[in-house]
Amino acid sequence: MKERSRNPATKKIARERIEILFDQAKRAFGAHPERSNRYVELARRIAMRQRIRIDREYRRQFCHHCYTFLVPGKNMRVRVHRSSVVVTCHACNKKTRYRVVRPLVQST
Numbered sequence: 001m002k003e004r005s006r007n008p009a010t011k012k013i014a015r016e017r018i019e020i021l022f023d024q025a026k027r028a029f030g031a032h033p034e035r036s037n038r039y040v041e042l043a044r045r046i047a048m049r050q051r052i053r054i055d056r057e058y059r060r061q062f063c064h065h066c067y068t069f070l071v072p073g074k075n076m077r078v079r080v081h082r083s084s085v086v087v088t089c090h091a092c093n094k095k096t097r098y099r100v101v102r103p104l105v106q107s108t
């Protein structure tokens with residue numbers, strides 16, 4: 001088995017790559033949604049290889065069942081139900097629930 005890099009900078013680079021991939025996924029979605037799914041796949045693979053978590057900001061941008069890149073109002077539905085956010089993926093019709101940990105801070 002290949003020796004893994006012990007350099008702490010590797011994980012930082014991996015996080016940056018994930019960030020770039022999600023940015024590209026967002027931009028490609030309009031014209032080529034299948035490319036967005038590919039970017040999600042690549043980002044997930046990097047995260048798994050480096051054993052890092054994908055940041056919450058990005059983790060919510062894809063379906064956890066079929067790994068389709070999700071865009072609100074395009075291929076997903078967001079509903080709030082009993083203090084959790086329910087995201088329905090229109091590609092596989094499965095639901096992912098996110099707990100709302102802190103009450104939303106009121107702006108105004």
Ligand SMILES: [Zn+2]
Pocket residue numbers: 063064065066067068089090091092093094
């Ligand atoms: Zn799905």
